[in-house]
Amino acid sequence: MHSRIEVFLKDEYADPLGKNVISEIETFGLAKVKSVRVRQVYIFFGKLTENELDTIAKKLLADSVTQHYLCTSDSSRQTPHEHFHIIEVSRKPGVMDPVEQSVIKALRDINISVDGVKTAHKYMIDASVPAEAIPVIAAKVLANTNIEDVFIYPEIPKYRQTVFSAPFKKKTISLINAQDVQLEKISAEGQLSLNIHEMRAIQQHYTTLRREPTDIELETIAQTWSEHCVHKTMKGRINFNGKIIDNLLKNTVMKATEELNAPWCVSVFKDNAGIIEFDEEYNVCFKVETHNHPSAIEPYGGANTGIGGVIRDIMGTGLGAKPILNTDVFCFGMPDTPPEKIPKGALHPKKVFKGVVAGVRDYGNRMGIPTVNGAIYFDERYIGNPIVFCGTAGIIPKNMCQKESRPDDLIVVVGGRTGRDGIHGATFSSAELNEQSEHMSGGAVQIGNAITEKMTLDTLLQARDRGLYNCITDCGAGGLSSAVGEMGQYTGACVYLEKVPLKYEGLSYAEIWISESQERMVLSVPKEKEMEIITLFNAENVEATVIGHFTGDNMLRLYYQSEMVGELEMDFLHNGLPRLEREAIWNAPGFEEPSLPEKENYGTDLKKLLSEWNICSKEWVIRQYDHEVQGGSVLKPLQGVQNDGPGDASIIKPVLWRNKGIIVSNGMNPRYGDIDPYHMAASAIDEALRQIISVGGNLKRVALLDNFCWGNTNKPDRLGSLVMAAQACYDIAVAYGTPFISGKDSLNNEFITETETIVIPPTLLISAISVLDDVRNAVSMNAKEPGNLIYLVGVTRNELGGSHYYYIHGHKGKNVPVVNAFSGKKTMNTLSIATAHGIVRSCHDCSEGGLAVAAAEMAFAGGCGMELNLSQAVVEGEITRNDTILFSETNTRFLVEVKPEHKIEFEAVMKDVPHGLLGKVRQEPCLKIIGLNNITIIEEDIYALKEAWQSPLRW
Structure with a gap:
């Protein structure tokens, strides 16, 4: 039984959401539209009286000054209207909706009980639009069918509570006697993204054990061995033009840091973020992540969880840092691309652009973290594979920077609940995209809930300061499998999967283990602190649950309903991955300098440059971000007499009562990489550093982060350009005296169509963070x-x-x-x-x-x-x-x-x-x-x- 409330603006008020829909419809050339009105729909499961519905609408959902509402106890009745086409859009079952969770909590606060809540948007489009255009408008403008259901009148929306059925059955995979073709099939069908050499290594391991692997064991290995998690290309053996490079990462980026040996570098390349010294009381940590493939499939959710994930990296650095700023850099296809030029299976760049910006905006603003720095870059080759860099810096007490799980510590998961969102996220992010990706990998996309993460953060900082745990990390790629696997690498762990709090019933034990549902952190808690930490989290309305304990035998054991479903040696899990061996070449492309006619006046060229997508003002984006919250912003993204000029770098004061600050900047120019990837990388470093100098900083204490986004490095030319860029990172960082403290690579950023493979340009983002002794010396x-x-x-x-x-x-x-x-x-x-x-x-x-x-x-x-x-x-x-x-x-x-x-x-x-x-x-x-x-x-x-x-x- 269910009922619904529709909330909508009164007729005398303009509908901004409707106007935006009209703009999008006309941008895509789908139709001419006179009016669109939008209604927010709330569906309630369970028996509610008319008085209760009226109370809910008045007290919680509608603004009596500007809005009307309608209540009905039968959602199947859709009133026909001769003046409108009616489209209703709602999240698919199992896709997280933060609004639903907020409504349920609010209902509890006013003592109204329901079995569940679902939300939808109802679009009323004027009848002058041709009927045949309505399904196209629904799919192209109003909904992302990877995560949303669409109902077009007279179709009746059929809403039900999310119920999944997955009876427990332990599953093993026939691997020991499989031939290579079968091994490749197992990897492909299971979305494991493991190559044949890796599958053979797993086969050999289980042959030695004289048993077949369970599904959850294979999933755990796949997550741990994914390119996304272990960076196996950068750490492999590369034959570059006849020269063997054994571990590119270690011999370039990390080597620069080792040789510089800066005493102010506290923690590099080993925690969730790099840490440098700030003052006598605090250190500063910094991390930039990528969330490319999910953002290609579902821009809002992909970017939303991209920024949420990197914030959790800061929360999980040391014993937990407080996030103090966000930075983001996006790469999109051209916003004015004609719709007919969009490859099948790809979203229009403008839709991706708007969705990504909205996702980062909503999460960062709701977390109360200022977004103070960033950039946006456009290139035709990002059309099927946008690049989404999200970064966060945090402040942490000096004595809180080290952590270690200990045998007999309890494994405690805190924050959000576990659902089916994010299944195979790590392995999905390690593969190329194609026109089928949106259908095959829609489950790899998550939707975040910033309010849950904000509550978790605030409570974690209390627990940290009270010394209630020994180690912490976030549930990112691979979910619990990666978090517990990393924390227990040198101890071992025992996990009881039925104890993990779920969003809904019916998840299999393997889904619980590898789900990448957001807003979850894992803590290593001494047994004697169990009651105190559980009580603290309960008091702050944040879930905290003991799901197991760390051991001392270096084994990972997984149980579900008293039966062991997985047993893995930590040594094999973390050290059994075969080293990749790749060929790399690079040859200069042989471009020529053009012969342009000289002019007497270059005013027109200057205006054209200022209007170019990569140079023009990004104020439309920047104004959506809060860059003032927390009160520490000194030099903001927009500067000048009208606060609309393009700043070079941003400055904030992490400690408000002191004048010491930090500067954050970035450098990137992929077009240089078409000509020479070495000089592209060198120029990116130079740009990030000169921005720091521009705002009043110096080179005395500057740390760098590298983020490589490349194509398919199985191909020698792609890998060769990556090698060139990495070598430049070493040379220029050493020359300038600026060590790297953290980084990330995202490979296989290619989109395969029926006729071609669209490869992103070699894309290296260099982010820089610097300590400024006195923010009063800032220069705009x-x-x-x-x-x-x-x-x-x-x-x-x-x-x-x-x-x-x-x-x-x-x-x-x-x-x-x-x-x-x-x-x-x-x-x-x-x-x-x-x-x-x-x-x-x-x-x-x-x-x-x-x-x-x-x-x-x-x-x-x-x-x-x-x-x-x-x-x-x-x-x-x-x-x-x-x-x-x-x-x-x-x-x-x-x-x-x-x-x-x-x-x-x-x-x-x-x-x-x-x-x-x-x-x-x-x-x-x-x-x-x-x-x-x-x-x-x-x-x-x-x-x-x-x-x-x-x-x-x-x-």
Whole structure:
């Protein structure tokens, strides 16, 4: 028995959700629509009186000022309406809906009992839309059919409580006598993502044991051995152009950190996040994760749980850190891609874009963590495989950074309940996508509940400070299998799976074990602390359940209803993986420099660059994030007189009563990788570092994170470019003295269609975190005062290869920007001395679009004009073209604003590094740039430039 309440805006109020639907329908060219009205529907299972329904609507669901509601005790009655098409969309059974959980809790608070709740959205679209367009609108705009059911009137919505039936039956897999073809079939059908060498190793192990594996044992091995969890390509043996590299990760990224041996690096490459020293009381930890494949299937849920997962990484670092900031970087296909160009099985980039942004927004904001830094990158090749980087930094007491599970400690799971969401997430993320992925792997997508995670976080910090547990980690990829497997690697563990709290009945023991349901943490709790920690969590309305204990025999034993369903040696689980052996090659692609005609005026080119997807304002995204919460934000993503200019890096104060801060920045430019992946990686590091310098930081205590997103590294050319990029990470990090403390790789980012394989460009995100001794020395990027001097610090070279200038003219080029780390480090160190002296009024690094774009951004962010002369720029080699100096993306360059009275002091500080006085800030709102031949080549109103920059993403 069930009833429903529909809540909707009164007719006199505009419907913003409906307007957004109209915009999306017209964007996709599906129909012309006059009106759409949206209703929130709540379905209640169980017997409710009319008075109870009315009470629920009035007290909990409807705003009496702006909304009406309708109650009915029979949800099967759908009133026909001649003026509307009616579409109703709801989550599929088993897909988590945080609203449902919140409603159930609220009902308990007002003493109304129900058996269950389901929610839906009802869309009422005007009848002028052709009936044949309605199913297309439902599938393309209103619903993601991987996780949602669609009902179109006169179809009657049939809602029922989520009930699954899975009677307990222990299952074994016939493996010992299987041939290679059968082994490959077992891996494929089980979505294990294990290759034939790995399947043979498992077969040999069980042959030695003289028994067949159970399903849960194979699942555990597959999760633990997945590329996502163990990074087996980066740790394998690679034959690169005849040279053997034994463990690429250890010989590049990790080697740089080892050689630098920075004493302020507290914990690197071993915990959920890297940790560096902050002050005498606290350390800071930082982690950036990827959530690419889930976001391709379900953008909102994939990104939602991407940011939720990396927040839990911080919660599970040491004995638990408090998250203090979020950062995110996204890569999408072109938002204006015609619908007919979308590969079968892929979502439109605009839908992915909006879903990803909404997912990160909702989770971060609800957790009360400021999103202070990020970037968005567009390329045609991300169309089937978006890249979603989510990062979080946290603060942790110095004496809380070490942890260890101990024999006889209890295994306690806290936070959310376990469901079918996220099954095979780790193995799914280790494979390529194709047009069937949305159907085969929909179960790998989770939906998060930030409120549950926020409650869990707050309670965990109390438990940490009371010393109630010895070790902690999060349930991420692989769920309990990975969390317990990692925590018990050197002890062993015994788990009773029927004790795990479930969202609903009917999960098999294997599903319970590998589910990646969100908001769950696992604790190692001394027996004597059991009652105290359970009481604490119960008091805060957070579930905490003992599901087993750690042992001392190095065995993993899994039980379900008193029967052992799995038994694995920890040594085999963690050390039995065969080493991958791969071939890698790299050959220069042989692009040529284009021959572009020289122009007398480059104003149109500058406007076109400012409007380019990768340069234009991302304010539409940034404004959706809370970057003020917690009160520590000093330098925010948007800066300037109207707080809408593009900041280089962000600064926050982790401890509000102190002036010490941290800076977070990032660098990435995949287009360079098309020409040379080594220089792409080097440039990414340089960009992240120069952003830190731009805002007033220095190189004394900067730590880096690497995030490699690549194609199928089984293919030698793909792997070769990865090797080149990793080698650059070592070279440039050592040269700049900036160690890596954490990282992640996500491989096989390819989308296979019937006619082609779409491979993402080599994508390396470098994130940087730095300690700033005094946030009062922060420098923003906006021009400050007319009359101030503008310097270009750094040398300009003919390096337009992979530039945005070439891109808008349809070329790649070959002269990719190269990092000269020796002079680059000297330039950065010297400029940081000037900012420390307080003589730098503003600073902006030259990156996408080069000098011209940087000058335009500084000018319109400050509401001032500028007059610059290119002949004063320091160049290397003979440069005779104006567009080369205007748009070259040479590394380690800065536009710096200095007061006239500080001219002598600034030039004295900078005397040993390249710098040129280009001109000054003007009162008139005009950007004027004089070329090498002393003729004006750009003269544009700054507000026209700003409009070109802001208009593309003004959605």
